[in-house]
Amino acid sequence: ERYAHNIxxxxxxxxxxxIDWNLMLDETGGPNHVGNLCSAPILANTVNDTLMHQSSYYYLGHFSRFIKPGAQRVLCAASRQDLESxxxxxxxxxxxxxxxxxxDQAIAFALKLGIETAATELPPHSIATYLANSV
Incomplete structure (x- = not known):
């Protein structure tokens, strides 16, 4: 959650x-030239040749998949203090x-884009992306 909160x-x-400087690291959190091993959206297990997708990988997808190059940020005001958007x-x-x-609670809210409104609910500790084709 902190990862998406920061974004x-x-x-x-x-x-x-x-940008995330470390999109993929090995199973130890490296390699690293100064020895400060850390996590990454994808960890590559070099022992059994598998990839482990961390939660940050899926958080990043909410932004990278739907916000296209050249997009402009628009005003987004949450009427619920508990929601980040x-x-x-x-x-x-x-x-x-x-x-x-x-x-820790589900939150119901209305998403308003232009004159259109959609009622929805987010489960506890969740993130969602809503895409409107045009407004």
């Missing part, structure tokens, strides 16, 4: 891009809205 927070504060207008006219619930 949402950065994007909502005039960041023009977001960001929204982008894509070059094709679609709008991607990423919403995250970090609480």
């Amino acid at each position: 949402i927070n950065d994007l909502n504060r005039w960041t023009v891009g977001w 960001t929204a982008f207008a894509n070059p094709d006219g679609s709008v991607a809205v990423v919403v995250m619930n970090r609480t």
